[in-house]
Amino acid sequence: MTIQFNDESFRDDYTFHNSEWAIKRFPFPFHEDSYMYSVNMEQHRGGPEGSVYEMRFDVDEHYVSEMKDRAIVLDQDPLRCQSLPHMTLAGWDLLELIMVSKSEDYPDLFELHRNGNQWRWINKPLGIDHSFTFMDETTLPYGPMEYITRQAQGDFAVLDQRDEMLWMDAGMVTTQADWSLDFDIGMNFFEWHAPVPKAHEMGIFKRALKFLLNIQQGAPARRLNWTMTVNPLLDTSPENYHKWGIQKTTLTPENIAHKQHLRVELQTFFRLPRSNALVFPIRCYLCSFQDLMTVPKWGRRLHRVVRDLPVELATYKGFIDNRPMMLDYLSQFDDGLPTSPGV
Template sequence: MSRINGFPFPFTKNQYAYSNDSVLLDPLKTITVTDDYKSEIELKRKLLHKHHDRCFRSLPLSIESQWETLLLIFSELASRKPDSFIFEKKGNECFFQNHFFEEEVTFLFRDASTIDLEPLDLVGRHVQEDLIIMGDRHDGLFLEAGQLCFPSNWSLAFVQGMEFKSIHSPVPGIQSDGFIQKVERFISKIRPGTAWERKNWSITVTNKLDTPLETYSEWGKHRKEVTAENAGDLIHLRVEVQRLFRLPMNHDVLFTIHTYLLQLNDLIQNESWLKTFYQNIKTLSEDITEYKGISTYRTELLRFLENHMEKERMER
């Protein structure tokens, strides 16, 4: 099946600017199971095994919201994919089955002694999404727990315990005009039991999902290798489908991030995507180009895209 099918192409206009483009989700969902489920879960579990400290962090006060997240996600998996997952809860006795891996878990809800991992660390091993819990305190939203295997150049260890505005301080221009305060107010008003979705995009010069800040020296160096000739193979559009959900019992916010990669050679098969992507890269402001790490190869990337658009014109 073509990689294009189902890819969440993020551009709706020809010029990109940061905006709070979140949309209300109806029907409600916090996670999505795709054809890459098995391989991505295997990769996640490998990363968690080798680099647990990098991929999982929690503060003790997040524990109730972690349990609530576990209950929500196990229930959602079972109701949306009943052939692949089963979840039963009788009183506090819980049973979860994952047919992809022939696994079963039995535990008592809110009894930490009945599971080997923290609840968020357990449930995160059954979904492709990275999972973040933002504690909603009287003075702001704080990152209180996270299972993060596929970050786009950021570090969970660095932002653990940080407030929403400080987390976003490296993003250019986002503090001006009170933009980030408005986003925070929007999140603080999300009603219990409702979910919102937005997309974020970046570009990677590898097909790796795990690009944490901690290993930048391994994957970041490939940015220098891009030429107009090899861009189609090397460059991948990376899209994060991000969902925000207000946990009804604890009133904290669950933030889920599902990461998709599309090789440029696949993207250009869609003529309209090729043109829109080209326009967005061409007109991207210098500060965002720099922040997203595109500056080194933007000229080569544009040449590659122009060559393809020219080829298409000739063939018409």
């Protein structure tokens, strides 16, 4: 497979764009005409060829630019990457998981050569050729989690599992939908989910935790989550809310088609071997309304989902004020025809 990497930005002049290929494989998250939270978990063992589910860690045309954006965020705010001292072993587990997966799934882009603990990692898109000693931090420029997640799209929460609970004890979080690693570090599953409306009363988090505690090595799982973002911003963090929050007020009927983006997170869950930690990669995919509308069934359905979403969810997801304008735009693409179940 050959990927043509885009040269693009997720800030300032926003040159981010999706190719036709990227639009076609966009993980449109709605299986029906309405949406409510659920324990929407399934196995993550491949998917249709070319889809974002095919590989363990999807690499696409945005890879190189996303990694540049991450480096900018970390430069301005090093606390976006944190690992409590007992999580270093999980960092090595994660480094191994990503290096092995990427070199097997994309052999033309990544190579891993192992001779005992002497490893050589080649990352062609980022121009890296690095030899190091596995489990020896002094042979890497950063800690193992930071080293590898500077080379992997999406955010990563690394959860320690103890006392039948998950604890957010490490992470690399630069592309998040308005939550903060620095705030959540050390919290448990129920604590960091506290701000989410309705889901606690529905028993979703209790059931989800039970599922996660039992995830086994070699049997990863996945789910989708979604929200809305004005401008193709990766970094919509609370830390930078003063920069991006205001941009929501710049939406107009004239610019909504290219400014408003559906933001979908492909969330996966992998058990790590030595540490027994759970890693939670959160991969963000952005698609503008105008690109989404090129697929007629998505246009119809998005209109209905946005229209009927409970106020609490539209408020939590941060688009309650812009919802009427979105509906004016989206309604043009809803011809009233029935949609069939599935994406």
